[in-house]
Amino acid sequence: xxxxxxxxxxxxxxxxxxxxxxxxxxxxxxxxxxxxxxxxxxxxxxxxxxxxxxxxxxxxxxxxxxxxxxxxxxxxxxxxxxxxxxxxxxxxxxxxxxxxxxxxxxxxxxxxxxxxxxxxxxxxxxxxxxxxxxxxxxxxxx
Amino acid sequence: xxxxxxxxxxxxxxxxxxxxxxxxxxxxxxxxxxxxxxxxxxxxxxxxxxxxxxxxxxxxxxxxxxxxxxxxxxxxxxxxxxxxxxxxxxxxxxxxxxxxxxxxxxxxxxxxxxxxxxxxxxxxxxxxxxxxxxxxxxxxxx
Numbered sequence: 001x002x003x004x005x006x007x008x009x010x011x012x013x014x015x016x017x018x019x020x021x022x023x024x025x026x027x028x029x030x031x032x033x034x035x036x037x038x039x040x041x042x043x044x045x046x047x048x049x050x051x052x053x054x055x056x057x058x059x060x061x062x063x064x065x066x067x068x069x070x071x072x073x074x075x076x077x078x079x080x081x082x083x084x085x086x087x088x089x090x091x092x093x094x095x096x097x098x099x100x101x102x103x104x105x106x107x108x109x110x111x112x113x114x115x116x117x118x119x120x121x122x123x124x125x126x127x128x129x130x131x132x133x134x135x136x137x138x139x140x141x142x
Numbered sequence: 143x144x145x146x147x148x149x150x151x152x153x154x155x156x157x158x159x160x161x162x163x164x165x166x167x168x169x170x171x172x173x174x175x176x177x178x179x180x181x182x183x184x185x186x187x188x189x190x191x192x193x194x195x196x197x198x199x200x201x202x203x204x205x206x207x208x209x210x211x212x213x214x215x216x217x218x219x220x221x222x223x224x225x226x227x228x229x230x231x232x233x234x235x236x237x238x239x240x241x242x243x244x245x246x247x248x249x250x251x252x253x254x255x256x257x258x259x260x261x262x263x264x265x266x267x268x269x270x271x272x273x274x275x276x277x278x279x280x281x282x283x284x
Contacts, residue, residue: 049223051212062204070193080233081191084226088242088250091222100230108230112252 010092011046019133020140024060027068027136029129034105034119035098036129037076041065043093050085050093064140065095071135072099076128082110101125152234153188162278166202169210169278171271176247176261177240178271179218183207185235192227192235206282207237213277214241218270224252243267 009015016028023044030038041064047053053061065083073081078099085095100107105115151157158170165186172180183206189195195203207225215223220241227237242249247257 049211049215050208050225051215051223058208059201066192066200069191073191073193080228080230081193082226082228082230083192084224084228084252086222086224086226086252088222088224088252110226110228110230110252110254112255114256 008046008092009090010042010094015040015042015094020136022064022140024057025064027064029132030096034121035111036121036126037072037078037099037132039068039072039097039132041068041095041097047093048087048091053093061093061095065097067139068095068097068136071139072097072132075131075135076125079107150188150234151232152184152236157182157184157236161275162282164206164282166199167206169206171274172238176263177253178263178268179214179220179241179274181210181214181239181274183210183237183239189235190229190233195235203235203237207239209281210237210239210278213274213281214239217273217277218267221249226252 014026014028016030018026018028019039020027025041025043028040028042030040032038043061050058069081069083076099079102080100082098082100083095085093087094098111105117105119106113107116109116156168156170158172160168160170162169167186168184170182170184172182174180185203192200211223211225218241221244222242224240224242225237227235229236240253247259247261248255249258251258
C-alpha cells in the first residue's frame with residue numbers, strides 16, 4: 001500500500017517520450033505545441049529537493065542539465081534559454097529546459113505567466129526539434 | 143558610448159540589498175513582500191547564458207546557488223524550494239531562489255503565474271527572513 005496521498009507522477013510514468021537516459025536521470029520531450037525543443041531532465045529516483053541530493057548526484061544531474069541546455073540552444077537557436085526546478089505540483093526533482101523566442105506565446109514573461117499573444121510556431125522551428133534526440137546522444141553518449 | 147540599446151540592470155546596479163558576495167557572484171534580497179526569503183544570485187560579470195560560462199565559473203556559481211537554496215530552506219522552512227534562471231527581461235545570468243509555502247500567493251503555481259489568493263504573509267515568516275544574511279555568511283564565509 002502506498003502511504004503517500006497521491007502516487008508520484010514521475011515515479012509512475014516516464015513523464016514524456018524519453019530522448020536520452022542513464023541510471024541517474026532521463027531527458028524527456030515536453031508535449032507543449034507552443035514550445036518545440038522544451039525538455040525536462042528528471043531524476044530517476046525519488047527526491048524532493050536538490051538539497052536532498054548528495055554532492056556527486058547533484059553535480060552529475062547538473063552536468064546533464066547543462067549539456068541539455070547547450071544542445072537545445074545549438075539545435076533550436078533561441079533568443080534565450082530558461083532553466084527551472086520548481087516541483088510544486090510534482091515534488092520529484094526535475095528541471096525544465098526551455099528555448100525561448102521573442103515571438104513565443106509568453107515572451108518576455110516566463111512560460112507560466114499569462115500569454116502575451118496567440119500560440120503558433122514557425123514550421124521550421126518545430127522541424128528543428130526533431131533533431132534533438134540525435135544531438136543529445138551525440139553529446140551525452142548512448 | 144554604450145552600443146547596447148538599454149543598459150544592463152545588473153551591470154549598473156546591485157539588484158537589491160546585498161546579503162553576501164565574492165568576486166564571482168552576489169546574493170541579493172528580492173524586495174517582494176509576498177515572498178520573504180526570496181533571494182537572487184547574480185553573476186558579477188556580464189554573461190547571458192549559463193552555457194556561456196567556463197566550467198569552473200559555472201560550478202562555482204552553482205555551488206553558491208545550492209548553498210543559498212540550503213540556507214533559505216533551513217532558515218525559512220518552506221513547503222518547497224524553487225530555483226530558476228530565466229533572464230528574458232534582464233539577460234544577465236542570475237538565479238531566483240524562492241521558498242514556497244502552501245498558503246503563499248501563487249502556490250502551487252509558479253510565482254510568475256496569476257495569483258491564486260490574496261497576498262499577505264505571517265509575521266513570523268517575515269521575521270525569519272531577517273536571519274538570512276547571518277546564515278549565509280556562516281555557510282559561505284565572509
